[in-house]
Amino acid sequence: MYCKRESCNALIFILIYAIFQVIVFVFIFFNNAVPTLRLEQVLIFSRHNVRTPLSKNLARMTSQPWPQFNEPCGYLTKKGFMLEGYMGKYFSEWLYKEDVLPNRCPLEEEFYVYSNAIQRTLFSAQAFVNSAFPNCNITIHHVDKDIPDPIFTPYIHNSSAIFRKIALEEMKNVLNKLKLDLSYKIMEDILDYNNSDYCKLNKNCNMATDENKLEIIVDKKPQLSGPLKICNEAIDEFMMAYYDGFPMTEVAWGRLNDMEQWRPILDLTASYHNVTFNTTHVANDIAKPLIQYMADKFINKTSKIIFLMGHDANINVFLKAMSFKFYSLEDSFVSTPIGGKVVFQKWYNNYLNKYYLKINYVYQNDEQLREGHALSLKNPPKSTLLELKHCKVDENGFCPWDEFIEFLNSLILKMKI
Ligand SMILES: *[C@@H]1O[C@H](CO)[C@@H](O)[C@H](O)[C@H]1NC(C)=O
Ligand SMILES: *[C@@H]1O[C@H](CO)[C@@H](O)[C@H](O)[C@H]1NC(C)=O
Ligand SMILES: *[C@@H]1O[C@H](CO)[C@@H](O)[C@H](O)[C@H]1NC(C)=O
Ligand SMILES: *[C@@H]1O[C@H](CO)[C@@H](O)[C@H](O)[C@H]1NC(C)=O
Ligand SMILES: *[C@@H]1O[C@H](CO)[C@@H](O)[C@H](O)[C@H]1NC(C)=O
Numbered sequence: 502m503y504c505k506r507e508s509c510n511a512l513i514f515i516l517i518y519a520i521f522q523v524i525v526f527v528f529i530f531f532n533n534a535v536p537t538l539r540l541e542q543v544l545i546f547s548r549h550n551v552r553t554p555l556s557k558n559l560a561r562m563t564s565q566p567w568p569q570f571n572e573p574c575g576y577l578t579k580k581g582f583m584l585e586g587y588m589g590k591y592f593s594e595w596l597y598k599e600d601v602l603p604n605r606c607p608l609e610e611e612f613y614v615y616s617n618a619i620q621r622t623l624f625s626a627q628a629f630v631n632s633a634f635p636n637c638n639i640t641i642h643h644v645d646k647d648i649p650d651p652i653f654t655p656y657i658h659n660s661s662a663i664f665r666k667i668a669l670e671e672m673k674n675v676l677n678k679l680k681l682d683l684s685y686k687i688m689e690d691i692l693d694y695n696n697s698d699y700c701k702l703n704k705n706c707n708m709a710t711d712e713n714k715l716e717i718i719v720d721k722k723p724q725l726s727g728p729l730k731i732c733n734e735a736i737d738e739f740m741m742a743y744y745d746g747f748p749m750t751e752v753a754w755g756r757l758n759d760m761e762q763w764r765p766i767l768d769l770t771a772s773y774h775n776v777t778f779n780t781t782h783v784a785n786d787i788a789k790p791l792i793q794y795m796a797d798k799f800i801n802k803t804s805k806i807i808f809l810m811g812h813d814a815n816i817n818v819f820l821k822a823m824s825f826k827f828y829s830l831e832d833s834f835v836s837t838p839i840g841g842k843v844v845f846q847k848w849y850n851n852y853l854n855k856y857y858l859k860i861n862y863v864y865q866n867d868e869q870l871r872e873g874h875a876l877s878l879k880n881p882p883k884s885t886l887l888e889l890k891h892c893k894v895d896e897n898g899f900c901p902w903d904e905f906i907e908f909l910n911s912l913i914l915k916m917k918i
């Protein structure tokens with residue numbers, strides 16, 4: 502070495518110090534500077550899975566024979582039970598991957614299940630937990646089966662005359678804007694409507710000119726009767742037959758073989774839901790108890806994961822009441838698909854030391870439903886980002902949790918909950 506002893510020591514010291522600095526920097530960089538996100542809380546609002554048709558009027562719409570389901574009217578089908586189990590399997594894999602569940606059999610403060618107390622929702626919830634947490638004793642909470650649960654029953658609450666007047670006006674406005682003549686013609690053709698009891702006995706033969714009637718009655722769903730309702734019921738049957746796996750010759754008597762044939766009639770389904778559950782006063786009134794329930798879960802955080810099992814009408818009204826932005830779900834006949842889940846997630850960003858909200862619509866697409874594809878992290882269901890008008894998301898779909906809570910509080914005030 503050509504240096505003096507003292508300066509050599511100094512050089513070695515500087516070198517060691519520099520290496521130390523690099524190590525510290527690398528350590529800090531990988532622990533902190535790269536934002537790591539931790540899942541803190543999840544609320545899943547699910548629609549039940551594939552069921553038999555609800556309508557009692559199918560035989561009056563057509564003289565053609567309808568496919569025969571094995572289960573009673575409005576029940577979850579065997580296939581629906583299997584499909585919901587696939588969802589349960591996927592969600593448990595996701596939750597374990599994100600490290601939110603410490604136990605194989607979660608405790609209630611970790612995973613809390615609350616379902617509407619009717620067969621198709623209770624059995625859907627059971628199918629989900631059976632697959633998500635096999636051989637665990639998980640309670641599915643629900644109210645007494647004899648009383649409609651206000652959280653899940655899309656009934657009108659407000660009994661004032663002024664409410665009824667405004668609600669009917671709003672519904673009428675949506676109804677009057679619809680342009681469905683072509684869709685009606687196609688449905689008349691599929692149903693062979695001229696030979697139906699509705700036409701032959703009731704003299705309702707022309708869907709485009711037959712009257713749609715609206716009614717608002719307390720403790721009942723918003724009522725729509727007439728051709729739009731008839732079409733919605735028939736198309737619901739077509740979809741359930743398709744998802745349940747009936748041969749295509751039995752789905753709408755072989756008349757719906759590609760998306761070009763489905764699309765015009767699906768406008769009728771979207772319009773039906775738009776009239777009945779997507780106007781301001783009706784949606785706010787019906788969604789009130791559910792929004793109050795969810796707000797309590799978000800704000801008071803009684804359980805880490807809340808799993809709610811209800812209906813498309815519930816999703817329709819809270820999406821409207823909470824001012825979600827328009828979204829579209831790829832390869833799904835409808836905007837609130839069977840078995841689909843709105844997944845509210847609270848994430849913690851340790852770099853910014855801040856909490857964020859992210860909302861996804863997680864659903865089985867038409868093919869996954871019909872073909873009965875098993876789901877896993879490798880073969881996931883579809884997922885679409887949802888956005889609230891009042892909580893602006895960043896490029897990764899996160900909006901500040903505080904902003905969301907502030908919005909919820911103002912919404913509760915506005916709705917006079
Ligand atoms: C399952 O849980 C319920 C309620 O928590 C309890 O009453 C029941 O005894 C448990 N059953 C088993 C087999 O552990
Ligand atoms: C019923 O609706 C009317 C009109 O929107 C509203 O002014 C009133 O506060 C509502 N009543 C209740 C109990 O929510
Ligand atoms: C629902 O109704 C609103 C108001 O009439 C309209 O802007 C919207 O396009 C409709 N959506 C569908 C899917 O029909
Ligand atoms: C149904 O009957 C009406 C009146 O008789 C006729 O104009 C119409 O073309 C018929 N529709 C079909 C699909 O046969
Ligand atoms: C609900 O109505 C709003 C307009 O008020 C519209 O933008 C939205 O697309 C409708 N949603 C559905 C699912 O039709």
Ligand SMILES: *[C@@H]1O[C@H](CO)[C@@H](O)[C@H](O)[C@H]1NC(C)=O
Nearest residue numbers: 793794796797798800801913
């Ligand atoms: C949170 O819990 C408190 C105490 O039980 C209750 O008073 C409050 O209403 C809850 N918050 C919401 C938004 O429900």
